[in-house]
Amino acid sequence: MKPNEATWDRIVRVILGLILLYVGLAVVEPKFGVLSIIALLVGIILVVTGVIGFCPLYSVLKINTKGSS
Secondary structure (H helix, E strand, O other): OOOOOOHHHHHHHHHHHHHHHHHHHHHOOOOOOHHHHHHHHHHHHHHHHHHHOOOHHHHHHOOOOOOOO
16 A cells, blocks of 8 residues: 555544544534434544555545645
8 A cells, every 4th residue: 555645635634534533423413323423434534544644545546645745
């Protein structure tokens, strides 16, 4: 897995992922409803891909932000 995310992309993903995790856990009612679960899953995916620097969807779509500033 070759990294395909630029630093700015990784930072944005982690920040948005943490926001979605917060929304999924604290804001959406009823707890663990459909929207809460979706927010949690998307948040987890964003945080993990931001931390490791590789996005499988970018790979499929042949997107690489690593070379951009």
